[in-house]
Amino acid sequence: MARRMSVVLIFAFNGATLGSWAPRTPALAEQIDAGPGRFGLALLAGSVGMLLAAAMSGRLVERFGSRAVIVASGLAVCGVLPLLGYAPSLAWFGIALFGLGMTSGALDVAMNMAGVVVERWEGKPIMPLFHAGFSFGALAGSGMAALAAAARWSPTWHFAAAAFAGGVLLMAVVRWLPGHARELKRVTGAATGRGRPARRPALWWLAAIALCSAIAESASSDWSALLLATEQGTGEGLAALAFAGFTLSMALARLAGSWAQARFGPARVLVSGAALAGFGLVAAAAVGIPSVSYAGFVLAGVGLAGCFPIALGLAGEAGKRADGSGGEREVAFVTAIAYTGFLAGPPMIGGIAHLTSLSMSFVAVGVIAAVIAPATVAATRGLAREQPRAADLVR
Template structure:
């Protein structure tokens, strides 16, 4: 289920430059399109609460996953900016609902078994994202339109989703949910929420804008531009597959803090690179640095209960909401180089916050 989510979102993110070119939007207009995804993510909390309370995590994954695939196809077929904005809004709702369900199921499993597995599971999501972004690069190089691309992947992914649903080792017990539109963390949990907020801004900005940066700043082709996300996801994958063992040896706080500093160095390197191929190395280093933030933050929040997990998720979705317009505004006024440098600055803030978050263990 984690891997399928990665393929879907990687396919979407990998074709953002082509989609933007297809409807001819500026940086500021593209930022508003991506903003709709963040708005949809915030709007998803009542939807995910209803599904989790009525069907449980397993069936919620199937329902939201099928809806997510339908939305992906609609994004590729959107002929105008306004329709693209509506489709991306729905993407935010369905993707966030799926995300909450799979993380809730994973956190429940960790609590039941007492074994750290979240990093490995998020690593599988990275593997899916890597496949999706690489496929996007291939489709772009073959001049295949995003609409055709998304239809081609939606059908086999729907079959794989149903197969995973039937084999998923999880009960259909419903979850007790609070009747709130939003659930924000308080007290010590607020720092975990802030990490989720900053991490979401950083990862989302790199996923949405790295390809645009390569295409505009270096003149990269439609085949090369998505490889920024591919390199970013590849290093995330490698790191997350060994993250649980590293956590046992060094502790989550030290890994997240050090990783954020590494991410900052990688992004500044990408900004100052002489060409697109060298910049790919910078995005790879950034992926290595940010890789363990979300698994350990969600694991720490899940250990405090479902309400805490929902609160941190809400903060993360707020970061998704804030990231696109901020990056778009910076790119519009001072260029894509400064926009990516801003994301590097966010990594420095992440390192500072993580060093003071006691719940990261």
């Protein structure tokens, strides 16, 4: 239980980091005197940093263990966050955000691998529980950001306080974190007999599940309020409820995700979640009634809740070796592919909206979410050919 809770708290720590700085973007933009265009380009630096870190972190976790990478990257996050808040210029902001993306991206891979290790020890699917920790951490961080903004705290002081609290939490749970190097049996990647992740079709299908989920999740987070405000005529305050409903429903659904995965199997949870998310997003865009849109985003949050964590859990299982170790590179591979969704999703939605309308953009997002269902079928068949035990877990 201590190890499980330590991983939940690390997920919450990473979520709180995002929740702390993202709501303060208006203050940061004013601080560095950047307009929407220049500020939007600078925001890409964080996504690029996360993508690069995810691509490189698998080997670090494999060599040093998830615990060491969690501690190193977590402390680095605490060091970079105040620098982001202090940023006096656009260049400083972009460099600091790139550093935050790199450190939080490495933390993301390591904490997911720690979750895979705990799943193996307990012998039951609990990855959705860990990702629920991330969602609630993000909610807590955004709530504290709202209080800091109301109290007129500068981003510098706010981020410094958040970094101090995060460092204390990290040091409090480090002794229970799984994945110490001494616990890992040194087995080379070539000894697995399954080749590099990029050469395994099943992993590409798992990455497709995570990618579609990431695109749908980022679109719902970034564009839901704008859809209701511009296309359906709600006020700014009421429009924000769409994002709140999506985020809260996802967090609550992830609390029940472990039970659903154990009861019905990952494949059924993924397919039903894809159908629910696709229906909810299309309804939110096509009907054009605010009450239907709120309900649609709640359904999308419930449907997408298990997709990302289940895909990562299956990727870790697909890389499992005979001695119980392994999976680091597979988790990193799927994570890196998924991050391209967070990077490319918002501009893709904006481009479709520019050519047609924001409502049509969300219809396209609903179709992308529905693609998770056939990708799940393909991943199941691929795992059956590559590793029968992983295929049994999917069923």
